[in-house]
Amino acid sequence: MLRLLVGPWIGKAVAAAAELGIADGLADGPRTGAELAAELRVRQQPLERLLRLLAAVGLVDDDAGRFRLTATGELLSASHPASMREQALLYDSHYFREAWDRLADGVRTGEQPFVSAFGEDVFSFIAARPEEALRFSSGMAAGAGYAEALASAFDFSGVSKVADVGGGDGAVLEAVLSRHEHVIGVLVDLPASMEPARERLLPFIAEGRCSVVEGDFLERVPAADVHILSRILHNWDDDSARRILANCRAAMPAGDGRVLIAERVLPDSGHPWLSLAFDLHMMVMTGGAERTGSRYEAVLEQAGLRTVGESEMPLEMRLLEAAPVSGRNP
Template sequence: MDNRQRSSISRMLSLIDGYLSTSLIYVVAELKIADLLRDGPKDTAYLAQKTGAHEQCLYRVLRALSCIQVFRESKRGFELTGLSECLLSDSPYSLLPSALYAGDEASWRPWGELLHAVKTGETPFEKVFGMDLFTYYGSHPHSSEIFDNYMDVVTKHIVRIILAKYDFSPYKVIVDVGGGFGSLLFSILAKYKDIRGILHDLPHVVQGAYPLRKEYQVEDRCEIVGGQFFDSVPEGGDLYLLKSILHDWSDEKAIAILKNCFKAMESKSKLLVLERIIQDDVNRHEGKALDIFMMVHTGGKERTREEYSELFQSAGFRLSNVVPLGVDCNAIEGIRE
């Protein structure tokens, strides 16, 4: 065996065992181990006592994570590294919600049925749980909270860049369709003091938006509306914003959402879809991994510019412009035909 083969085998083995790191990181995220190490190294007896965990098993998990630099093991116990600092709960860009999301039952169980999707075209999540993802979240508040917190963190990571690169000043009223906890809309309103907003999402989700609206001090300029975007979306906006919405759905469902936006909009209102775009260039990878998450969890997909253009057309819009925001996110603009 030559060096190239040896290195390929080693890399391939770590790819094959990918679920190992997801599971190990989920355990320490759930037990909030990083927070317990904030002030310096601690031994496993202390960590086990604080978390109620089985000392030997916890030790073996932390030791395995130290092999991939998530912790550092020494005679004094385990300590934080740059990687595990990302799991501190109070860091502004904490990845704790991402680790909790990856390990939640609703996230990982459908992956066992990816082969089923490839053979049949069916959605693994629905095979495993007998319902679609958002219906499941509606009746599983713990998983729903984990997902909404995760989405909120993902969005907070890119809000600064969206605000730096996209000019919202021409608009008076922005409707954020499926806006989750509202971080994006509230950040826009905090920057542009003359704009008003309407945040729309499922009734159980928008409950989580009230404290955040207060935090951003935009209570007087933003209405929060619970509802189903398959029934209708609020009227009165001159910009309809959909971030990470259309990729959750099949073409048929995505067109239904867009048609409801069309109905709610006035003739001069604009559509702004924030999504990844799959590029023709085989060396550009944006969205290609996330596309498989969509296959597994929602039955949606990431799309090319042409595919977005076709969706828009089917709902009465014309795709008028695409502004790359440079963070795996594009501002895809639409106007009513």
Template sequence: MSRVSRTPTPHRGRRRWCDTPEDRSEPVTSTQDDQPTGVPAPAPVGPLRDLMYGHIHASALRAVVEHKIADLLADGPRTAEELADRSGTRADPLRRVLRLLAARGLFHEEDGAFTLTDSGTALRTDVPGSQHAPVLMFTDEMFRLAAAGIPGAVRSGEPGFDAAYGCSFFDHLAAAPDKSRLFDAAMTSRPGTVNAHITDGYPFPDSGKVVDVGGGRGGLLRDLLTRFPGLTGVLYDRPGTVAEHLLDAPELEGRWSTEGGDFFTAVPAGGDLYLLKNVLHDWADEDCLRILGAVRAAMTPGARLLVIDAVLPDDGTPHPALDLDIVMLMVLRGRERTAADFRMLLDSSGFRLNRIAETPSLSSLIEAEAV
């Protein structure tokens, strides 16, 4: 930003800071000075402005989440002064941040008081599918620095995270327990309807053993065992992750076990159905082949594998997982894949791709069979 004289001066043929047709409320007329004959009109800047200000919106969002402003609005409208008093913040900057986020549809301001919109309600910590933890994770320094490294990733192909931290994302989590807990909480906080779409969208057997490979704290396995009481299950992930599992419910007693290990080398054997939910997109093709190879080695012919991941259209059609594909670029060596990509990985690992079914959520259900 440049210094601006306090005394307005006449100007012709010049535009001031943010003085564009999209930014001004008054009509804009063209003059010979403003728009010389034969010169194309300036391109619209609205979408570009949203992109270049994106990090500002993300930081404003983090501010209200860190101070749990949404929780303070659970019982109804409050002024910025009331919210500041209860959150230990200052009213004026808080009001300005809330005003920005109101323009983005998370809050509503009326008569000097703020309320939550339906979208903003997801920021509360006490609602099903709370997005409090995911917001804290994706606006954490880890992701901000990784995103800043995208220009370098475009040149080198290496994740921006590795350049910023000198190690891989998962190695960093292993050495930083607080970040690991944040990651696990964010993964667990995904809306419960996502698991419902999975349990509704696939014909799970009435009996048998399910092995959830890379299953985190076991949210999906818990829902499966609850929905299908004839199933048993094994939760398999990093030892520190499975130690904080979500399976210890009375109605599931005796029907589950946990194992910690490395899915690159081996996974529990003897399962009838293996799950890989949001695992393969974290990894490059060569790593996916190692994971799938370990899974296939644990399976008997005819056993089923259910891969739960986004499937990108192969014709360039916009898809919500395109954002996530860039997260993979900046943080890991993974990627979102097309149906042809998944078929190649599965064919190369001793599987036959049977079918792909879309769900109302981001992910599709990719069923394969061990051959």
């Protein structure tokens, strides 16, 4: 019980390490506490106390007072190709904390905790605050450590055009275009994600293989052979998820096409802790949910789609491949 109760302290220590740049300070090799404190311009004794806790949870190794990063700790470096630094900072942001502070009230009343805390939904909140929108987009992209797995899990050999719907900073589309050189891509999202996506996808834009467009996937999506919904549907209730899927169905080639859905899919029984933690997070932040396979099938059917394939990915993620139901339109 005590380990569970001090869990938030661990998260705060990790966020502090990200904010202070500890992983970047250790990126070139081991440092003593004094050396690292001088480089980061912080106080040595408090830093060493923080480092000892980071060693206890596996982010650094402590060799007689010389600290070096572990493979997990390297993920807090801003230069790491799969960096989770921005995600650590996002999860420690004030609006995440304040929404979670309303969890018990949300269970009592049924009111969404984020709306209770701020008087508006999280997407409206972020859209009105450009700095928060940039951190949100960067933090969500940092959680896409499965991008390479997605790009390799589906056979893109017969695909001409891919649309990454709500594609954030473009990490998933970048992985697809890098692995499959014949594919043309388009990323559609709200304005807050446009510049990070353009920057990441610039080489493909320069080649004429990619475009980044502003759009609202609740209204329409670009035409494509394959539409990717990467951690999108869990943000929305069933009616909104059906609308998004129906828009993808309407934008497919006649009688063909695929929707690739990357989500954590809950089992009908059992308790996968990471997926269930994100399910509660969706309840707190967005009003959405992680769904079981059978619940996804019901939403897909209402949109004129059905699952024709499924692949496992890292971090309890799954890739659902959906195809149009013959003769059915949503």
